[in-house]
Amino acid sequence: xxxxxxxxxxxxxxxxxxxxxxxxxxxxxxxxxxxxxxxxxxxxxxxxxxxxxxxxxxxxxxxxxxxxxxxxxxxxxxxxxxxxxxxxxxxxxxxxxxxxxxxxxxxxxxxxxxxxxxxxxxxxxxxxxxxxxxxxxxxxxxxxxxxxxxxxxxxxxxxxxxxxxxxxxxxxxxxxxxxxxxxxxxxxxxxxxxxxxxxxxxxxxxxxxxxxxxxxxxxxxxxxxxxxxxxxxxxxxxxxxxxxxxxxxxxxxxxxxxxxxxxxxxxxxxxxxxxxxxxxxxxxxxxxxxxxxxxxxxxxxxxxxxxxxxxxxxxxxxxxxxxxxxxxxxxxxxxxxxxxxxxxxxxxxxxxxxxxxxxxxxxxxxxxxxxxxxxxxxxxxxxxxxxxxxxxxxxxxxxxxxxxxxxxxxxxxxxxxxxxxxxxxxxxxxxxxxxxxxxxxxxxxxxxxxxxxxxxxxxxxxxxxxxxxxxxxxxxxxxxxxxxxxxxxxxxx
Amino acid sequence: xxxxxxxxxxxxxxxxxxxxxxxxxxxxxxxxxxxxxxxxxxxxxxxxxxxxxxxxxxxxxxxxxxxxxxxxxxxxxxxxxxxxxxxxxxxxxxxxxxxxxxxxxxxxxxxxxxxxxxxxxxxxxxxxxxxxxxxxxxxxxxxxxxxxxxxxxxxxxxxxxxxxxxxxxxxxxxxxxxxxxxxxxxxxxxxxxxxxxxxxxxxxxxxxxxxxxxxxxxxxxxxxxxxxxxxxxxxxxxxxxxxxxxxxxxxxxxxxxxxxxxxxxxxxxxxxxxxxxxxxxxxxxxxxxxxxxxxxxxxxxxxxxxxxxxxxxxxxxxxxxxxxxxxxxxxxxxxxxxxxxxxxxxxxxxxxxxxxxxxxxxxxxxxxxxxxxxxxxxxxxxxxxxxxxxxxxxxxxxxxxxxxxxxxxxxxxxxxxxxxxxxxxxxxxxxxxxxxxxxxxxxxxxxxxxxxxxxxxxxxxxxxxxxxxxxxxxxxxxxxxxxxxxxxxxxxxxxxxxx
Numbered sequence: 008x009x010x011x012x013x014x015x016x017x018x019x020x021x022x023x024x025x026x027x028x029x030x031x032x033x034x035x036x037x038x039x040x041x042x043x044x045x046x047x048x049x050x051x052x053x054x055x056x057x058x059x060x061x062x063x064x065x066x067x068x069x070x071x072x073x074x075x076x077x078x079x080x081x082x083x084x085x086x087x088x089x090x091x092x093x094x095x096x097x098x099x100x101x102x103x104x105x106x107x108x109x110x111x112x113x114x115x116x117x118x119x120x121x122x123x124x125x126x127x128x129x130x131x132x133x134x135x136x137x138x139x140x141x142x143x144x145x146x147x148x149x150x151x152x153x154x155x156x157x158x159x160x161x162x163x164x165x166x167x168x169x170x171x172x173x174x175x176x177x178x179x180x181x182x183x184x185x186x187x188x189x190x191x192x193x194x195x196x197x198x199x200x201x202x203x204x205x206x207x208x209x210x211x212x213x214x215x216x217x218x219x220x221x222x223x224x225x226x227x228x229x230x231x232x233x234x235x236x237x238x239x240x241x242x243x244x245x246x247x248x249x250x251x252x253x254x255x256x257x258x259x260x261x262x263x264x265x266x267x268x269x270x271x272x273x274x275x276x277x278x279x280x281x282x283x284x285x286x287x288x289x290x291x292x293x294x295x296x297x298x299x300x301x302x303x304x305x306x307x308x309x310x311x312x313x314x315x316x317x318x319x320x321x322x323x324x325x326x327x328x329x330x331x332x333x334x335x336x337x338x339x340x341x342x343x344x345x346x347x348x349x350x351x352x353x354x355x356x357x358x359x360x361x362x363x364x365x366x367x368x369x370x371x372x373x374x375x376x377x378x379x380x381x382x383x384x385x386x387x388x389x390x391x392x393x394x395x396x397x398x399x400x401x402x403x404x405x406x407x408x409x410x411x412x413x414x415x416x417x418x419x420x421x422x423x424x425x426x427x428x429x430x431x432x433x434x435x436x437x438x439x440x441x442x443x444x445x446x447x448x449x450x451x452x453x454x455x456x457x458x459x460x461x462x463x464x465x466x467x468x469x470x471x472x473x474x475x476x477x478x479x480x481x482x483x484x485x486x487x488x489x490x491x492x493x494x495x496x497x498x499x500x
Numbered sequence: 501x502x503x504x505x506x507x508x509x510x511x512x513x514x515x516x517x518x519x520x521x522x523x524x525x526x527x528x529x530x531x532x533x534x535x536x537x538x539x540x541x542x543x544x545x546x547x548x549x550x551x552x553x554x555x556x557x558x559x560x561x562x563x564x565x566x567x568x569x570x571x572x573x574x575x576x577x578x579x580x581x582x583x584x585x586x587x588x589x590x591x592x593x594x595x596x597x598x599x600x601x602x603x604x605x606x607x608x609x610x611x612x613x614x615x616x617x618x619x620x621x622x623x624x625x626x627x628x629x630x631x632x633x634x635x636x637x638x639x640x641x642x643x644x645x646x647x648x649x650x651x652x653x654x655x656x657x658x659x660x661x662x663x664x665x666x667x668x669x670x671x672x673x674x675x676x677x678x679x680x681x682x683x684x685x686x687x688x689x690x691x692x693x694x695x696x697x698x699x700x701x702x703x704x705x706x707x708x709x710x711x712x713x714x715x716x717x718x719x720x721x722x723x724x725x726x727x728x729x730x731x732x733x734x735x736x737x738x739x740x741x742x743x744x745x746x747x748x749x750x751x752x753x754x755x756x757x758x759x760x761x762x763x764x765x766x767x768x769x770x771x772x773x774x775x776x777x778x779x780x781x782x783x784x785x786x787x788x789x790x791x792x793x794x795x796x797x798x799x800x801x802x803x804x805x806x807x808x809x810x811x812x813x814x815x816x817x818x819x820x821x822x823x824x825x826x827x828x829x830x831x832x833x834x835x836x837x838x839x840x841x842x843x844x845x846x847x848x849x850x851x852x853x854x855x856x857x858x859x860x861x862x863x864x865x866x867x868x869x870x871x872x873x874x875x876x877x878x879x880x881x882x883x884x885x886x887x888x889x890x891x892x893x894x895x896x897x898x899x900x901x902x903x904x905x906x907x908x909x910x911x912x913x914x915x916x917x918x919x920x921x922x923x924x925x926x927x928x929x930x931x932x933x934x935x936x937x938x939x940x941x942x943x944x945x946x947x948x949x950x951x952x953x954x955x956x957x958x959x960x961x962x963x964x965x966x967x968x969x970x971x972x973x974x975x976x977x978x979x980x981x982x983x984x985x986x987x988x989x990x991x992x993x994x995x996x997x998x999x
Binding site: 103213214217220221249330333334350351354377379382386 | 563
């Protein structure tokens with residue numbers, strides 16, 4: 008029998024429905040793989056053996072009767088940002104030590120309603136703030152990929168580093184993730200997996216620990232484009248508990264995967280050709296353009312003139328919202344509380360002990376940009392930039408562009424503890440240069456592995472779509488996947 | 501933003517100090533709890549008096565990942581209040597976060613409306629007085645804005661030797677902050693404004709106005725100046741919780757400021773608290789200690805938008821408001837402005853009056869309510885809500901007069917009995933023999949008796965017919981007030997030979 012942990016979601020789903028194996032079998036296979044790998048990779052921060060087996064058993068009973076939902080019996084990993092009832096839910100922050108929510112996020116509730124099984128909670132950058140998974144209160148996650156012939160540990164990207172590593176290393180069929188500035192797409196690109204950030208409002212934010220409310224959006228990390236389509240269909244819903252949830256129908260995304268790009272116009276934005284862009288990224292981009300052309304798409308050079316302001320504006324808006332969203336972690340009602348001589352002292356000691364450096368940095372930036380006298384110069388101006396960025400995309404789409412093709416990241420995965428990125432936080436922030444615009448505009452964006460670099464590390468391309476047109480992204484992403492093939496790391500752990 | 505001074509200095513309102521007259525300038529921010537089943541952004545109950553933390557949802561406790569959803573009932577109440585204040589209704593408004601740390605503020609921010617409130621400028625007509633001549637003065641007070649915001653919870657410092665407890669029942673309850681323009685010029689005006697505002701809210705049913713339960717609270721901004729001069733530096737007196745205290749707080753704060761200014765000092769802009777026990781205000785925090793609230797639009801909520809039809813529907817269903825009711829009572833029932841003002845001053849009084857006046861003479865009903873009922877309630881220290889005499893009971897009393905069953909004088913006695921003991925007025929009249937005597941023979945005998953006993957008065961009455969009234973009075977006295985006064989009057993005139 009094949010190794011059950013190598014199956015795609017579609018294969019696992021079909022195998023389960025066809026009674027080729029049981030959910031208990033595939034769930035146990037994954038639990039075994041996690042137990043064997045987690046000390047090396049640190050992808051999971053909580054493994055729910057009992058819960059997974061109980062859920063699998065319940066799925067097996069349904070499957071035996073020929074019943075069950077679209078994900079019946081499929082074992083998934085869940086990013087620690089999603090509240091799952093009674094489980095570890097800490098956004099990988101020490102400030103939420105011992106917090107177990109008495110509620111279930113809408114996205115995970117949707118997945119369980121569709122029959123999925125939960126393996127455990129996945130590591131991530133603390134409060135989703137980071138691009139390397141090194142800011143986690145639970146230690147860094149290792150990328151299952153290493154440069155050819157090297158033993159240097161690489162980051163899996165962030166903030167959904169645990170999700171990306173778990174999917175790439177065979178520690179879950181698929182994973183939930185979230186993306187505020189690139190946190191799904193950048194780790195996907197670093198690990199040779201597929202990640203889609205859907206349109207803002209597509210997935211409910213209810214029960215997802217907030218980082219930056221106007222940018223946060225849940226999405227899946229998977230092994231294939233088809234798997235991403237299947238996952239997103241189950242994750243997405245209109246949720247009246249989230250005022251920003253979109254009242255639009257959720258289409259059968261899977262049906263769009265093989266639609267192709269014949270007759271579509273793919274835009275190539277010149278502003279994404281940054282100074283100092285590496286040759287490997289440039290050539291990857293050209294490969295992607297060729298793949299689209301070969302599949303019958305029309306390629307058009309476009310301009311998104313405000314792109315260069317996106318990253319600085321993002322690093323005002325996101326910290327501003329975060330500084331307010333994280334105010335609730337005050338030691339009063341739940342999570343970590345340090346003893347203080349009065350209430351202010353208790354706040355200061357608890358927050359000093361509970362938050363890591365990157366989170367503190369962003370709270371300080373956010374507090375600063377919202378302060379009296381600075382609000383207009385920073386926050387208000389950043390919001391204006393945001394409007395202009397959005398307008399850039401609207402213009403391109405109005406002029407007939409169906410999707411936009413860009414690199415996903417400016418480089419391949421870099422080493423854990425990389426000095427430059429630790430001395431200079433801005434060097435780390437530059438990882439999001441190609442992805443933040445999409446969050447600022449609320450658009451859907453998908454990262455698809457498109458090739459390996461000279462060190463045999465995966466690189467990804469990004470496709471950006473019109474609002475609520477994820478279907479075109481799945482179709483175009485599939486074109487890249489078909490042309491480039493799939494990429495699996497060699498096991499060293 | 502320039503503050504417009506809408507008032508002409510009026511010496512009647514001045515306070516005199518050592519250096520001459522001073523004028524008080526007051527503006528108020530009233531926090532009125534929205535009457536609604538559930539909280540502004542959560543489904544938890546708003547009921548008063550529950551056990552601590554009984555009415556707390558996951559949203560109210562600011563659990564991670566929880567999101568606010570606007571309660572449409574609160575939106576309707578705010579719009580209705582805006583309509584009642586004759587204010588501009590903003591079809592698009594925005595919720596902002598006001599950021600600060602406090603244990604009774606679980607989110608670490610209050611959701612409020614800063615730059616774009618749901619209601620804009622409006623007016624409240626306030627009756628100030630009466631003065632020594634019994635006259636009221638109508639003053640127009642401008643409303644700056646009304647916005648929706650969340651209430652905070654409550655810290656309890658008396659439950660544990662070293663810790664404070666927090667009760668989140670009130671956390672997230674909807675408040676309307678109603679901000680006046682600095683148009684008030686005396687403590688009496690401020691009290692009249694607050695009273696009128698409360699009346700309007702109660703007519704609308706958008707706030708119960710119970711200040712002792714904290715569902716209405718006032719922040720009072722006070723400054724003083726030489727009459728007609730520039731606005732002075734203001735101090736804000738926080739959370740004053742009764743109308744009487746608002747008056748006291750303004751008086752004492754104005755006196756404090758005048759004393760400082762007359763000593764050559766200057767007023768520091770600060771937040772103060774009123775101590776009812778001492779009858780004075782004390783400093784709470786200075787301008788330097790003021791928070792930087794870092795307002796910004798709440799990204800969890802979309803701008804609040806509705807259309808004209810929504811406003812129109814609410815406007816159509818709005819109840820009659822005190823000013824309109826007053827005008828109607830004056831034109832329909834012919835009441836004086838004074839009487840009409842009293843009757844509409846509280847919704848419960850107006851409701852009582854209208855129930856009583858239905859099918860009866862409006863003026864007569866007004867006199868009974870104002871002179872007898874309110875007088876008796878006042879004497880007993882009771883409110884109109886606690887009245888022991890229902891409109892139906894008082895209506896029977898009036899009916900009995902109209903039927904000629906009892907005289908007006910007996911009716912007063914009957915009212916007192918019903919007020920003190922309760923019971924059916926008609927039955928009481930039967931049981932206690934209070935019926936009016938209309939038997940002419942019996943009355944005639946009494947008239948003859950009085951005439952016979954007072955020959956000198958008879959002489960005088962023939963000279964001066966108006967003295968007939970004295971004879972009527974004597975007969976009424978002799979019959980214990982039960983004789984029909986008209987019959988007595990007629991007989992007296994006949995017997996005295998005057999027309």
